[in-house]
Amino acid sequence: MRDKGGRLKKLALALIFACACGEDTTDPDVDDHPADRLVLEGPEITDLLGPDGVTEALPSTDGFRRLGLLWDATEEHVLEVRSSVDGTTWTAWAAPEVVSVEMLAHAGHVDAVAIVPEAGSMADDPLARWYQLRVPAGRATPTFLVIEPLPDIPARLPPDEVFAAEDAADEVTEIAAVNRATPIGTVKVHSRADWGARAPRCASGTHTPNRATIHHTVTPTNDSMTVPQRLRQIQRFHQVSRGWCDIGYNFLISRDGRVWRGRGARRIGAHVSNANTGNVGVSFIGTYTSTAPTENQMCQAARLLRRLHEDYGGIALNRTDVKGHRQFGGTSCPGGALYSRIDKILRKARGGCSVD
Numbered sequence: 586m587r588d589k590g591g592r593l594k595k596l597a598l599a600l601i602f603a604c605a606c607g608e609d610t611t612d613p614d615v616d617d618h619p620a621d622r623l624v625l626e627g628p629e630i631t632d633l634l635g636p637d638g639v640t641e642a643l644p645s646t647d648g649f650r651r652l653g654l655l656w657d658a659t660e661e662h663v664l665e666v667r668s669s670v671d672g673t674t675w676t677a678w679a680a681p682e683v684v685s686v687e688m689l690a691h692a693g694h695v696d697a698v699a700i701v702p703e704a705g706s707m708a709d710d711p712l713a714r715w716y717q718l719r720v721p722a723g724r725a726t727p728t729f730l731v732i733e734p735l736p737d738i739p740a741r742l743p744p745d746e747v748f749a750a751e752d753a754a755d756e757v758t759e760i761a762a763v764n765r766a767t768p769i770g771t772v773k774v775h776s777r778a779d780w781g782a783r784a785p786r787c788a789s790g791t792h793t794p795n796r797a798t799i800h801h802t803v804t805p806t807n808d809s810m811t812v813p814q815r816l817r818q819i820q821r822f823h824q825v826s827r828g829w830c831d832i833g834y835n836f837l838i839s840r841d842g843r844v845w846r847g848r849g850a851r852r853i854g855a856h857v858s859n860a861n862t863g864n865v866g867v868s869f870i871g872t873y874t875s876t877a878p879t880e881n882q883m884c885q886a887a888r889l890l891r892r893l894h895e896d897y898g899g900i901a902l903n904r905t906d907v908k909g910h911r912q913f914g915g916t917s918c919p920g921g922a923l924y925s926r927i928d929k930i931l932r933k934a935r936g937g938c939s940v941d
C-alpha cells in the first residue's frame with residue numbers, strides 16, 4: 586500500500602509540474618556537443634584572452650541565446666561574458682549563472698537575451714552571433730574552458746525529488762542485470778549513488794537498445810578532480826544549463842577503467858542528434874583529440890559492449906551497430922585518438938582482453 590501511495594503522490598507531483606510549465610518534459614532528441622563549441626586548455630586560454638585579459642569578438646555560426654560554460658579555476662567568478670547580434674552593439678558584461686562548483690570544476694551559463702544591452706535594443710529577439718570573454722585584472726585565469734553556444738534557453742524543470750523513487754528502482758534492476766560475467770570477463774558498473782548523482786529532473790523515455798555510440802566527455806584528460814566530482818559537474822551542466830532530464834550519456838568510462846552508470850541502457854539518452862532512440866551512449870571521460878584511451882579503459886568498454894550484445898541481441902559487435910559519434914556528422918567527437926581505436930575495442934569485445 587505504501588508503494589501505491591508513493592507512486593500516486595509522485596504521479597500527482599509530475600502532473601502538477603507538467604501542467605505548471607506546459608512543456609513536454611522528456612528530452613529533445615539532441616546532441617552532446619554543439620557544432621561550434623570551443624575547447625581550450627592552459628596556454629590556449631591565455632592566448633585567447635590576450636595581454637589585457639579580453640578575447641576578440643568570437644563568432645558563433647549557428648547563433649545562440651545561451652552560452653554554456655564549463656571551466657576549471659582556482660577561484661569563483663573569474664569569467665565575464667558579453668554578446669552581440671551584429672558584432673557592433675554589445676550587451677553589458679555579465680558573470681555566468683553558476684550551476685555547479687566543486688573544487689576547481691565550475692559549470693554555468695549566460696543568457697544573451699537576459700542581459701541589458703549597453704546601447705540599442707535586441708529587437709525581435711534574434712540569435713546572438715558574437716561573444717567576448719574577459720578575466721578581470723588580478724583574477725586567476727581558468728586552466729580548462731569549454732564554451733557552448735546554445736540556441737535555446739530551456740524551460741525550468743521540476744525538482745530532483747519528483748523522479749527519485751523511479752530512479753532508485755531503475756538502479757537496482759539495472760545494476761543487477763549489468764554486473765554479470767560475460768564470455769570475456771565480468772563487468773562492474775558503478776552505481777549512480779557511487780558518484781553522488783542527482784535524480785533525473787524529468788522522465789526520459791525507455792527503449793530497447795539496438796546500437797551504441799562512442800563519445801568523449803571533453804573534460805581534462807589528466808584530471809585533478811575525482812571522477813565522481815567530474816560526473817556531478819557534467820550532470821548539473823546537462824540538467825540545468827542544457828535543460829535535459831539527466832546526464833546525457835547511458836554509461837561513462839574513466840581512465841582507470843571504471844564503468845559508471847549514467848542513464849543506464851534502457852533509458853533514451855541525449856547524445857546524438859535525432860538518433861538517440863535505441864542508441865546507447867558510451868562516453869570516455871577525458872579529451873581524446875591526441876591522447877589515447879588507456880588499455881583498461883578500452884578493455885572495460887569492450888566488456889560493457891559485450892554485455893549489451895549478450896543482453897540485446899540487436900547490437901552486433903561491428904561498426905554498423907557501434908559507431909563513433911562523428912559518423913553521424915557535425916562533430917569531431919570522440920576525438921581522433923579514440924575514434925581510431927574503435928575497431929580495436931570491438932576486437933576485444935569479440936575476442937576478449939585482460940585488465941590490470
Ligand SMILES: [Zn+2]
Pocket residue numbers: 617618799800801856910916918919
Ligand atoms: Zn559525442
